[in-house]
Amino acid sequence: MMAGRRDGLMRSASGSNNQSLRTSRIAIAIAIGVLLGCVFAFFYPHGFFHPHYPSTSAISRLSESTYQEISSDCESNERIDILKAEIVRMTEKNAELRKQVRELNEKLRLAEQGTDTAQKQFLVLGEQPKAGPFGTVKSLRTNPTVVPDESVNPRLAKILEEVAVRKELVVVLANANVQEMLEVQVSTVKKAGIPNYLVVALDDEIEGYCKSNGVAVYKRDPDEGVDEIGRSGGNHAVSGLKFRILREFLQLGYSILLSDVDIIYLRNPFDHLYRDSDVESMTDGHNNATAYGYNDVFDEPAMGWARYAHTMRIWVFNSGFFYIRPTVPSIELLDRVADRLSKEKAWDQAVFNEVLFYPSHTGYQGLHASKRTMDFYAFMNSKVLFKTVRKDPNLKKFKPVIIHINYHPDKLPRMRAVVEYYFNGKQDALDPFPDGSQ
Structure with missing residues (x-):
């Protein structure tokens, strides 16, 4: 009995020791696990396998700070x-x-x-019009103006804006060769009270004269060939340049009264224009027939019954004084004349009239531009003045708008005489000069 109890006690004690040992091992394992967990938590606060991913708390903190920026970016994108x-x-x-x-x-x-x-x-x-009753039908005569294009010449556009009156102005081309005549003309422009007057200076001398005398002036940008003609050319050579130079004025939307330097201004010409045509020009005619047209009968006796052939004639427009509106036909006129003068040895006035008046025919398309002849007494040439007006007591009392000394080569003395007669009242100032040239 004693032996059995002892064995039971031994087994009980042994079992108790084994149970204690297992419990200790478990406790040690837990302690080691906790320790390792602390170590990893210290060295890898954001996790062992995803070190770059933010934690939930980090995302929460970032969301508040970046919400405004993200929202702003979205608005910018929108x-x-x-x-x-x-x-x-x-x-x-x-x-x-x-x-x-x-x-x-x-x-x-x-x-x-x-x-x-x-x-x-x-x-x-x-x-699309319908024809009205008999005697009431009137065709259109005034072409529409072009749309102004200031990009053509911004510098000139600025000058014209300051000088022009109601988009109109007198334009005169001049070089040092004609300075004396220009000086006489400028004096009459001032006396006549014409504010919208511009000189296109073809050399430095004329530019300097204008600036020192309070005359509006425009000197073109350098242009080889053209500038050489402008500086040294005579009257006809300089006259041919105007058709090239005037184009820019029309493109800018301005109506131009082109004037030669041998013209005396007695009244403001803009008060006496009709403005119903593309070109309104003074005439070289000296009476109603030659200025406005007439039926000239050509006689050829060899034709017998048909010996008489009727022709329509008109004396030419003067290319030294004309009013031109900024229309497509007007610009085409300038282009055609300038092109022909660059290829032919021709007089600019002859070419000017041929382009204006020649009708369309086989191989040629005529220019469809409307024309008006100015009153030959108001816009007077020197033939009318010296041959007719100065000898007529009634006509001598009439004061023209302008007088163009185009028929006589002694321009400067005749210009001065015209100034004496009309501005200073010297009644015999015109008497010393012959009707024509000597």
Whole structure:
């Protein structure tokens, strides 16, 4: 019995020791695990396998600080998208406007190629007229002006804006060769009270004279060939330049009263213009027939019954004094004359009239420009003055608008005599001169 109890006690004690040992091992393992956990927590605070990923708390902290910035970025992107859409819309609108401009220009071009002036203008304006009752039908005579284009010459555009009155001005080309005549003309321009007067200086001397005497002046940018003619050319050579130079004035939308330097101004010419035609010019005619046209009968006896052939004649327009409006036919006139003068050895006045008056015919398209002849007493040439007016008591009392010394080579003394007669009242100032030239 004692032996059995002892064995039982031994086994019980042994089992108790084994249980204690297992419990100690578990405790040690837990302690080691906790220790290792602390170590990893210290060295890897954001995790062992995902060291670069922010924790939930970090995301929470970042969300508050970056929300405003993200929201601002979103708004900026939305605004950029709106601006892009607006740019696209404006680009499309601009393309549409360009298309409309091209269509209008094409209509204008086609209209100018037509044969009937009134029909051409109605096509441009988009109107189709009906003929009215007998005796009431009137065709259009005034072509529409071009759209001004300041990009052609911004510097000139600025000068014209300051000088012109109601988009009109007198333009005179001059170099040092004609300075004395220019000085006489400028004195009469001031006496006549003409504010819209501009000198196109072809050399430094004329530019200096104008600036020192309070005369509006424009000196062109350097242009080889053209400048050489301008500096040293005589009257005819300089006269030919005006058709090239005037083009820019018309493109800028201004009506120009082109004047040579051998002209005396007695009254303001802009008070005596009609402005109903592309070109309004003084005439070389000396009476109603020669100035405004007449039926001249050509006689050829060899033709028997048909010996008489009727012809229509008119004395030429004077290319030294004319008013030109900024229309397509006017610009075409300048282009045609300038082109011919660059290729032919010709007188500019002859070419000017041929382009204006020659009709369309086989191989040639005439210029469809409207024309008006100025009153030959108001806009007087020197033949009318010295051959007729100074000898007529009644006509001597009339004060012309301008007098052009175009028929006589002794220009300067005759100009001075005209000033003495009309401005200073010297009644015999014109008497010493012959009717013509000697």
